[in-house]
Amino acid sequence: MPWIQIKLNATNENAxxxxxxxxxxxxxxxxxxxDAKDTPVFEPQPGETRLWGDTDVLALYDAETDTALAVTQIQASGLVAKDFAYKVEQIEDKDWEREWMDNFHPMQFGERLWVCPSWRDIPDPSAVNVMLDPGLAFGTGTHPTTALCLEWLDGLDLTGKTVIDFGCGSGILAIAAVKLGAAKVVGIDIDPQALQATQDNAERNGIKDQIEVYLPQDQPEGLKADVVVANILAGPLRELSAVIKGLIKPQGALAMSGVLDTQAEDVANYYRDELVIDPIKEMKEWCRITGYKLS
Structure with missing residues (x-):
């Protein structure tokens, strides 16, 4: 069963x-x-800004929960600052996650693309291989939403194209796009730690200079791409539909995931005014919505 988690910073006094x-x-x-001191996934490197306080509070919800409403309720409680730091993310099934951590192996997506952990031999040196270990941010290919996006990217001709990874997380989609031939890839995320994870993973793959990363407020003015991929959640895909559509060049392609099968048609309707939407692809209750911009 799919889940969503909200993580927010607190203190020992108000947690x-x-x-x-x-x-x-x-x-x-x-x-x-x-205890934030025991959470290395969010420990800052020298010069980085830590996102969380003394105590991290993790709240688990059914994946159909309106997390925007939950965040509004948290803000209205008076227990947190108005601009409190929080993160919303998809959570893999725990049994599956434990199995993956114990037995993570190279995975193939589409015809050409493999995601490989550093401690395993590469099955096909002639393939497009992305080296990725469990690390700073969500996205290693095991979750259906990531798998759906990787499969889609593998099916495109990205030669010479500009790609935007909106909500880049670990950078897996951005790195895959570079290795599949994209001329330029831009990763955008609201989480500075995700940008750090993307850069670190890009460096491990020898392509750090080919990926630019930005917080939304820092991205270049007028930024547009031939291909945009957004593996986030249904709520942000609805709320930010105008922003995401504005990043796509005329005739450009879009893929969105992080959407449950019960949410997919509603999310797609936010994009039909400017895009031709393809048949929706489903995998284990999660969906991928793709299409291309008319003009």
Missing amino acids: EAIGDMLMEETGALSVTFL
């Missing part, structure tokens, strides 16, 4: 009250507290 509020007012199915 418990925030946890109670998340359970009672926002419909969280469970709440977990983590």
Whole structure:
């Protein structure tokens, strides 16, 4: 069963009250507290800005939950600052995730593309190989949403194209696009740690100079691409539809994922005014929406 997690920063003094509020007012199915000092996934490198406070509060929700409403309820509680730091992300099934961590192996997507952990032999040296280990941010290819986007990218001719990875996370889609022939790739994410993860993973793949990364407020003015891929969630895909459509060149292609099968048609309708939408592709309750811009 798919899940969504909201992670937010707290202090030792207010974490418990925030946890109670998340359970009672926002419909969280469970709440977990983590000592930030024991959470290396968000530990900053020298010169980086840490996102979280002394205690990280993790609230788990059914994937159909309106997380925008939950965030609004958190803001209205008076327990957090108005501009509090938080992160919304998809969560893999826990049994599946444990199996992956214990037995992560090279995975093929489409005809040419492989994602390989560094400790395994590359099955096909002549293929397009992305080297990626468990790291700073979501996205290693095991989740259906990432797999759907990788499969789509593999089926495109990206030679000479400009690609935007909107919500780049680990950078797996941006790195795959470069290795599949894209001339220029731009990763955009609201999370500075995701930008760091993308750069680190690009460096491990020997292509750091071929990927640019930006926070949304810092991206170049008038930025547009031949191909845009956005593996985020249904809520942001609806709320940011005008922004995402504005990034696509005329006749350019778009792929979106992070959408449940019950949400896909509604999300697609936000894009039909400017795009021709393809048949929606489903994998294990998650969907990929693709299309191309008319003009």
